Amino acid sequence: MNQPLHELFRLHERLAADTWTIKDLALSRVLLMNDKRYPWLILVPRRDDLRDFHDVAEADKAALHAEIDHASAVLKELTGAFKINVAAIGNMVPQLHVHVIARFEEDAVWPKPVWGLGEAVPYSPSEVGSLIEKLKKAIHG
Amino acid sequence: MNQPLHELFRLHERLAADTWTIKDLALSRVLLMNDKRYPWLILVPRRDDLRDFHDVAEADKAALHAEIDHASAVLKELTGAFKINVAAIGNMVPQLHVHVIARFEEDAVWPKPVWGLGEAVPYSPSEVGSLIEKLKKAIHG
Numbered sequence: 001m002n003q004p005l006h007e008l009f010r011l012h013e014r015l016a017a018d019t020w021t022i023k024d025l026a027l028s029r030v031l032l033m034n035d036k037r038y039p040w041l042i043l044v045p046r047r048d049d050l051r052d053f054h055d056v057a058e059a060d061k062a063a064l065h066a067e068i069d070h071a072s073a074v075l076k077e078l079t080g081a082f083k084i085n086v087a088a089i090g091n092m093v094p095q096l097h098v099h100v101i102a103r104f105e106e107d108a109v110w111p112k113p114v115w116g117l118g119e120a121v122p123y124s125p126s127e128v129g130s131l132i133e134k135l136k137k138a139i140h141g
Numbered sequence: 142m143n144q145p146l147h148e149l150f151r152l153h154e155r156l157a158a159d160t161w162t163i164k165d166l167a168l169s170r171v172l173l174m175n176d177k178r179y180p181w182l183i184l185v186p187r188r189d190d191l192r193d194f195h196d197v198a199e200a201d202k203a204a205l206h207a208e209i210d211h212a213s214a215v216l217k218e219l220t221g222a223f224k225i226n227v228a229a230i231g232n233m234v235p236q237l238h239v240h241v242i243a244r245f246e247e248d249a250v251w252p253k254p255v256w257g258l259g260e261a262v263p264y265s266p267s268e269v270g271s272l273i274e275k276l277k278k279a280i281h282g
Contacts, residue, residue, distance in 0.1 A: 051224070052213060052217070052224065052225045052227075053209065053210070053213060053225065053227040054209070054210040054213040054214055054217075054225065054227075061203075061206050061207075061210075062202075062203065062206075064206075065202050065203075065205075065206050066202075068194065068195070069194070069195040069202075072193060072194060072195040073195055076193070076195075083192070083193065083231065083232055084193045084194065084195065085228070085229070085230045085231075085232070086193075086194040086195075086228065086229045086230075087226070087227065087228035087229070087230065087254075088226070088227045088228070089226045089227075089228065089254055090224065090226075091224055091226070091244060091251065091252035091253070091254070092252050103232060110232065111232035111233050112232070112256070112257050113228075113230055113232070113254055113256045113257065115253070115254045116253050116254065
């Protein structure tokens with residue numbers, strides 16, 4: 001009742017289980033995948049019933065693109081990544097989410113895409129605390 | 142000299158070898174991957190020196206997003222896809238290109254992402270001719 005729309009937003013339980021929350025931007029919730037093999041952000045537009053990338057409302061498209069770009073630039077700057085991979089796949093988790101992944105020529109599966117290869121390696125609490133702080137400072141808007 | 146910028150555009154040889162050309166949109170060249178396991182379009186912005194998704198110039202962002210959405214909607218409509226996968230990866234081919242892939246719950250590798258799994262299955266000339274015609278008619282702008 002009288003809640004702004006985004007307060008009704010519910011993150012899919014699989015995304016919640018696999019990530020740390022960085023912050024909410026104007027449109028998207030920014031998450032960090034709990035897999036230290038790759039610095040890996042996930043952007044989830046806080047709107048109900050989005051599934052495919054092209055389901056995003058006309059009014060939200062510019063914000064989504066800007067937030068993907070911002071997350072990509074921050075990740076590249078913080079990590080010195082060789083390449084940023086951006087993808088909306090969602091075959092397993094139907095809630096629209098956009099992967100923004102920092103890749104390195106010496107990372108675990110380079111040059112292959114990261115999905116479905118090997119097992120996630122969780123961060124230790126101290127590692128992730130420091131990375132989350134850096135990301136919170138650098139990501140804004 | 143006095144050529145419009147896009148006439149200087151050169152498609153990466155690997156993309157040229159793996160695809161059929163559908164047409165040029167305002168920003169992107171639309172290609173069809175020669176792999177009949179999945180109806181699979183690739184959009185290549187006709188600009189020099191783009192590598193990451195966030196390298197796209199501010200003035201081109203709305204067009205790129207619109208062209209991705211249009212290609213996605215056409216592919217979904219033409220094929221009855223269950224899900225559209227959108228991705229800018231580019232670990233192997235450095236020229237920025239955006240994958241728009243129609244996925245089905247019964248396709249070759251569902252629910253995994255398509256890259257790096259199995260071998261491409263080329264279309265026969267008659268199959269691809271008819272698909273290219275349909276795509277040429279449906280994709281515009």
